[in-house]
Amino acid sequence: MDCCGHGHAAGNTHHHLWPATLMSVGALLAGAGGPSGSTAAADAADETAAALAVLRRAVSIDVHTHGGKTGISSKSPPSDDLANHMRAGALAVACLADVPDGPILGRDAAGALAAVRTPASGELYRHHLARLAWMDELVAHHGIRRALNAADLEAAHQAGEPAIIGDVEGLDFLDGRLERLEEAHQRGLRHLQLVHYTPNDIGDFQTGAIKHDGLTEFGAEVIRACHRLGFVCDVAHATEDMVRQAVKVASKPLLLSHTAVAGSRAMGPTPLTGRQVTPDHARAIAETGGSVGIWHFFPDLDAYVTGLKEMADIVGTDHVSIGTDQFDSRGCVADYTRWVHLMAAMLRGGFTAEETAKIAGGNYLRIFKAAVG
Ligand SMILES: [Zn+2]
Numbered sequence: 001m002d003c004c005g006h007g008h009a010a011g012n013t014h015h016h017l018w019p020a021t022l023m024s025v026g027a028l029l030a031g032a033g034g035p036s037g038s039t040a041a042a043d044a045a046d047e048t049a050a051a052l053a054v055l056r057r058a059v060s061i062d063v064h065t066h067g068g069k070t071g072i073s074s075k076s077p078p079s080d081d082l083a084n085h086m087r088a089g090a091l092a093v094a095c096l097a098d099v100p101d102g103p104i105l106g107r108d109a110a111g112a113l114a115a116v117r118t119p120a121s122g123e124l125y126r127h128h129l130a131r132l133a134w135m136d137e138l139v140a141h142h143g144i145r146r147a148l149n150a151a152d153l154e155a156a157h158q159a160g161e162p163a164i165i166g167d168v169e170g171l172d173f174l175d176g177r178l179e180r181l182e183e184a185h186q187r188g189l190r191h192l193q194l195v196h197y198t199p200n201d202i203g204d205f206q207t208g209a210i211k212h213d214g215l216t217e218f219g220a221e222v223i224r225a226c227h228r229l230g231f232v233c234d235v236a237h238a239t240e241d242m243v244r245q246a247v248k249v250a251s252k253p254l255l256l257s258h259t260a261v262a263g264s265r266a267m268g269p270t271p272l273t274g275r276q277v278t279p280d281h282a283r284a285i286a287e288t289g290g291s292v293g294i295w296h297f298f299p300d301l302d303a304y305v306t307g308l309k310e311m312a313d314i315v316g317t318d319h320v321s322i323g324t325d326q327f328d329s330r331g332c333v334a335d336y337t338r339w340v341h342l343m344a345a346m347l348r349g350g351f352t353a354e355e356t357a358k359i360a361g362g363n364y365l366r367i368f369k370a371a372v373g
C-alpha cells in the first residue's frame with residue numbers, strides 16, 4: 001500500500017510538517033480548551049494530537065471547496081487567508097472550484113441557490129477565465145502550491161506546504177466546445193464537475209427542470225474526454241438518472257463531491273433537500289470505485305461526523321470523502337483552522353485512524369491517481 005511506503009518516507013521529515021499547527025496544540029495544552037490542567041482540556045489536547053498524527057501520516061483533501069468567505073467565489077482578491085488557515089488546521093489539499101455560472105445565481109425564497117437569469121453570450125466563459133486568473137495569482141503570490149499530479153500532492157504534503165487541485169463547478173463555460181476542456185487542462189485544472197445550476201447541453205441537474213432525461217450524447221463525449229485528458233470527473237448536482245447513465249459511460253471511478261444522504265437526520269430540516277442523494281444514487285458512484293463527498297452543512301462538527309457515518313453505513317468507508325463546499329461563513333467548517341478539529345471529532349465519533357485517513361483524503365487520492373496519474 002502507498003500509505004505504508006509513504007509513512008516511512010515521511011518519517012525523517014515529521015518535524016518539518018505543519019509547524020503552525022504544532023504551536024496551536026501548544027496553545028490547547030496551555031488550557032485554551034478549558035481550565036488549565038482540567039481533564040476536559042487534557043482530553044481535548046490528546047484528541048487534537050491524535051488527529052494531527054493522522055494528518056501528518058496521510059494526505060488530507062477537501063474534495064470540494066471555494067476556499068471560504070475570501071475564496072474564489074467571493075469578490076475578494078486572492079490573499080494569504082487560505083494558506084494560513086490550511087496550515088493552522090493542517091489541511092494538505094483543497095480542490096478549489098471556480099464557479100462559471102456564479103454571476104447568474106441567486107437565492108430563492110427558501111434560501112436555495114438557482115440561476116435567476118439567462119447568461120449573455122460568452123459571459124460565463126469570460127467569468128471562468130477571470131477566475132482562472134484569480135487562481136493563478138493565488139498560486140503565484142499567496143503560499144499555495146498547485147498540484148498537477150499525484151506526485152505533486154505527495155511532495156507538497158511531505159514539505160508541509162498547502163496545495164490546491166484546480167477544480168470547476170459546472171461546465172457552463174464550454175458552449176459546446178470540447179477544445180475548451182483541453183484549454184482547462186493546460187490552465188492547470190484537474191477536476192471537473194459536469195453540471196451545476198444552469199441548464200446546459202451535458203445533462204440534467206437535481207434542482208432544475210428535466211430536459212434531457214439524464215446524460216446527453218455530448219455529455220458522454222465530455223466524460224470520455226475527461227478520462228482521455230486526465231481530469232477527475234465529478235457528478236455532483238447531477239440527477240440520479242444522469243448519474244446512472246454516466247456510470248455506464250465511465251471507465252474510471254467517478255466522484256460525487258458534495259451532498260448528504262436523503263433525509264439526513266444529522267442535517268435536519270434544510271433548504272438543501274433537493275441536493276441530497278438516495279442510497280441507490282450513492283451506491284451507483286461507489287460501484288465505479290468512486291466516492292461520495294459529504295458537505296459541511298451540519299449544526300456542529302459532531303453532527304458532521306454523524307452525517308459521514310450515515311453515508312458510510314450505505315457505501316462503506318472506502319467510498320466516503322469530505323467535500324465541505326465552503327463558500328461563505330455558513331457551515332461548521334467555516335474556515336480550515338477547523339480541519340484538525342473535524343479529524344478529532346471523527347476519531348472521537350468512532351472512526352478508526354485508518355478510516356479517518358481514507359475519508360479525509362485516501363479515497364479521493366485513489367480516484368485522482370486513476371484519473372490524472
Ligand atoms: Zn455545489
Ligand SMILES: [Zn+2]
Nearest residue numbers: 064097169325
Ligand atoms: Zn460548490
